[in-house]
Amino acid sequence: MDAKMSRTFKNCKEIQTRLSQVVSRIIETAKPDNLSLIGLNKGSYMFLVELSRLIKSKTTVDMMFVDEKSGKVIKDIKSSLAQREVYVLVDRVADSEFLPKTTQELLKRGAASVRVLSVAGKKDQQLEGLAEPVQPLFEVAETQKLVGFGLEVDGRGANFPEILLIES
Numbered sequence: 290m291d292a293k294m295s296r297t298f299k300n301c302k303e304i305q306t307r308l309s310q311v312v313s314r315i316i317e318t319a320k321p322d323n324l325s326l327i328g329l330n331k332g333s334y335m336f337l338v339e340l341s342r343l344i345k346s347k348t349t350v351d352m353m354f355v356d357e358k359s360g361k362v363i364k365d366i367k368s369s370l371a372q373r374e375v376y377v378l379v380d381r382v383a384d385s386e387f388l389p390k391t392t393q394e395l396l397k398r399g400a401a402s403v404r405v406l407s408v409a410g411k412k413d414q415q416l417e418g419l420a421e422p423v424q425p426l427f428e429v430a431e432t433q434k435l436v437g438f439g440l441e442v443d444g445r446g447a448n449f450p451e452i453l454l455i456e457s
Contacts, residue, residue: 298435298454299427307426308336311406312343318404319374321346325400327366328352329391332380335439335447336408336426340378349373353391360387362394371399380440382410382423389418409435427452 299307315324321344328337334352341350354364375395379388382405392403407414410425429435436442437449446453 296454297451298429299438299452301450304438304452305339308339308343311426312340315340315344315376319376319402321348323372323374323401325349325351325368325370325373325375327375327377327395329377329379329388330354330357331447332440333378333408337378340376355387355391357387360390362391369399370395372401373399375400375403376406377403378406378408379423380408382407382414382416382425388423389416392419408440409433429454 324344324346326337326341326344326348328334328351331354337350337352341348349368351366351368352364353362353366355362377388377392377395382388388405392405395403404421405419405423407423407425409427409429410423411431412425412428413422414425415422427435434442434455435452436446436455437452439447440452441447442455
């Protein structure tokens with residue numbers, strides 16, 4: 290990593306507090322027993338695990354890996370989406386040009402609805418092809434990089450327990 294880590298962006302307690310807020314909002318808008326959480330690519334996995342742990346219902350959890358350049362599915366989900374309310378979690382919207390195509394594919398597979406959460410991004414970012422704006426867990430500028438809690442830069446830093454803001 291040829292960057293200098295500047296400061297802690299979110300500590301463990303702040304991460305848990307924010308995830309609890311997101312879970313409360315999810316439960317308000319979706320029936321927890323009819324909910325599917327799908328992590329999209331590697332950077333979402335820690336957040337996916339924590340969200341599923343906090344929901345405490347019969348939520349299905351799955352991972353999907355998509356080539357970010359071509360949009361081709363590398364590893365598909367195994368769970369059925371028939372009439373499920375789906376939340377897709379992606380690490381950064383700025384890196385996810387394939388996102389509208391992926392959400393449309395999930396709807397074709399029978400999902401009742403598909404909403405997108407990003408770990409980091411701008412608030413209410415609307416992408417062409419998505420019915421609703423993407424909701425970030427943490428608001429950051431497109432130029433800012435985060436590392437830790439599953440997020441990595443240049444293949445490093447994912448194991449940090451907090452999230453750090455990187456300055457080049």
